[in-house]
Amino acid sequence: MQSLFTPVRLGKADILNRFVMAPMTRSRANVDGSPGSLAATYYAQRADAGLIITEGVFPSADGKGYVRTPGIETEAQIAGWKAVATAVHDAGGRIFMQLMHTGRISHPLLQPEGKAPVAPSAIRPQGQSWTDEGQKDFVTPRALTTVEVKDIIAAYRRATGNALAAGFDGVELHGATGYLPEQFLSSGSNRRTDAYGGSLENRARFILETLAAMIEEAGPGRVGLKISPEMNFNDIKDDAPEETYGYLVEHLNAKDMAYLHVALFGTAKDYHALLRPRFGGAYIVGGGLTRDSAEALLREGKADAVAFGSSFLANPDLPERFRRNAPLNQPDRATFYTPGANGYTDYPTLAQSSGQAAAH
Numbered sequence: 001m002q003s004l005f006t007p008v009r010l011g012k013a014d015i016l017n018r019f020v021m022a023p024m025t026r027s028r029a030n031v032d033g034s035p036g037s038l039a040a041t042y043y044a045q046r047a048d049a050g051l052i053i054t055e056g057v058f059p060s061a062d063g064k065g066y067v068r069t070p071g072i073e074t075e076a077q078i079a080g081w082k083a084v085a086t087a088v089h090d091a092g093g094r095i096f097m098q099l100m101h102t103g104r105i106s107h108p109l110l111q112p113e114g115k116a117p118v119a120p121s122a123i124r125p126q127g128q129s130w131t132d133e134g135q136k137d138f139v140t141p142r143a144l145t146t147v148e149v150k151d152i153i154a155a156y157r158r159a160t161g162n163a164l165a166a167g168f169d170g171v172e173l174h175g176a177t178g179y180l181p182e183q184f185l186s187s188g189s190n191r192r193t194d195a196y197g198g199s200l201e202n203r204a205r206f207i208l209e210t211l212a213a214m215i216e217e218a219g220p221g222r223v224g225l226k227i228s229p230e231m232n233f234n235d236i237k238d239d240a241p242e243e244t245y246g247y248l249v250e251h252l253n254a255k256d257m258a259y260l261h262v263a264l265f266g267t268a269k270d271y272h273a274l275l276r277p278r279f280g281g282a283y284i285v286g287g288g289l290t291r292d293s294a295e296a297l298l299r300e301g302k303a304d305a306v307a308f309g310s311s312f313l314a315n316p317d318l319p320e321r322f323r324r325n326a327p328l329n330q331p332d333r334a335t336f337y338t339p340g341a342n343g344y345t346d347y348p349t350l351a352q353s354s355g356q357a358a359a360h
C-alpha cells in the first residue's frame with residue numbers, strides 16, 4: 001500500500017518518499033537575480049523531502065513579477081543555482097526548478113527598462129503588484145506578437161538547459177495561479193486572434209508547445225507541470241474550466257513528462273477525478289493537505305505523491321515530524337517574503353526545539 005514513506009518514481013527521478021516540497025517564492029534573491037546567500041542552506045535543510053520544487057524562477061527578465069525573485073538566465077544566476085542543487089544533493093535530496101513567467105502579474109518597476117509587462121492580450125488584471133516601492137496597481141500589459149510568443153517559448157527552453165547545467169534533476173512549468181501560461185489558457189485573459197488564442201485548442205497551444213520545447217531540451221522524464229484549476233487568484237477567469245483543463249491534460253505528453261502537479265484551492269469540483277485518468281503519468285496533489293488527508297489520498301490511490309507548502313516552509317524536518325506525529329511549527333506570514341534568515345533558515349527541527357527546551 002502506498003504511504004508517505006514509500007519510494008516512488010517521478011519520471012527519471014527515484015524519490016525516497018512521497019513528500020514534495022511545494023514551490024514557494026521567498027523574495028530573498030540578490031539584486032542580479034541570483035539566489036541569495038542563504039538559499040542553499042534553506043533548501044538543504046528541507047532535503048528530507050522526496051522532491052523539492054524551488055520557488056518560481058523567471059526564465060527571462062520580462063518574466064519577473066515580484067521583488068527580489070531569482071532568474072536562470074545569466075552566468076551568475078546559473079552559478080548561484082548550482083550551489084543550491086549541490087547542497088541539496090549532498091544532503092541526499094532531489095530538486096526540480098520551477099520556471100515561472102508572471103506575464104501581466106508584474107509592474108514596470110520590475111521590468112527591464114521599466115516597460116509594461118507582457119501578456120497574451122492587453123487586458124489589465126484587478127489587483128496590486130509588490131514592487132521595491134511598495135504595492136502598486138497592476139497596469140495594462142502589452143500584448144505579445146506571435147514572434148515574441150515564440151521567443152518566450154525559446155526562453156523557457158534555454159532556462160531548462162540552464163537549470164540542468166546547474167545540476168537540477170528536472171524543471172517544473174508553473175502553469176498555475178494566473179501567471180503567463182494560465183493567461184494564455186484562460187478565456188478571460190486571452191483574446192488573441194492568432195494560433196495562440198480563440199479556440200480552446202489555440203489557448204492550450206502555449207502550454208503544450210512550451211512543455212514540448214522543455215522536454216526536447218531536457219529529454220524524457222525531467223519536466224513537470226503545475227496547474228490550479230479554478231483558483232481565481234490574480235484575476236484569472238475561464239468560462240468553462242472543466243472543459244479547458246480536461247482538454248489540456250488529455251493533450252499532455254504524459255509518457256515524456258515527470259509528473260502533473262495539481263493544486264486545488266476552495267473548489268468543490270473533484271478535478272482530481274476528472275484529470276488523473278486523463279493524464280496517466282505520475283500525479284502530485286497539493287493544496288491545504290495535512291498528514292492525515294495526504295495519507296488518505298495515497299492509501300486510496302488518488303495521488304502518487306503529495307505537495308506541502310507552508311508546512312514545509314515552517315518545518316524543515318516535516319517528514320520526521322509526521323513520522324512521529326509530532327507537533328508542527330506554525331508558519332509566520334509576516335516573514336514569507338522579507339529578506340534575511342528570519343523566518344527562512346531559522347525554523348527549528350524537532351531536535352533543535354528539544355535542545356532549546358533542555359537548555360532553558
Ligand SMILES: Cc1cc2nc3c(=O)[nH]c(=O)nc-3n(C[C@H](O)[C@H](O)[C@H](O)COP(=O)(O)O)c2cc1C
Nearest residue numbers: 022023024025055056263287288289308309310336
Ligand atoms: C510563501 C508562499 C509562496 C508561494 N510561492 C509559489 C510559487 O512561487 N510558485 C507556485 O507554484 N506556488 C507558490 N505557492 C503555492 C504553494 O506552492 C502551494 O501550492 C500552496 O501553498 C498550497 O499548499 P499548502 O496549503 O500546503 O501551503 C506559494 C505559497 C506560499 C505559502
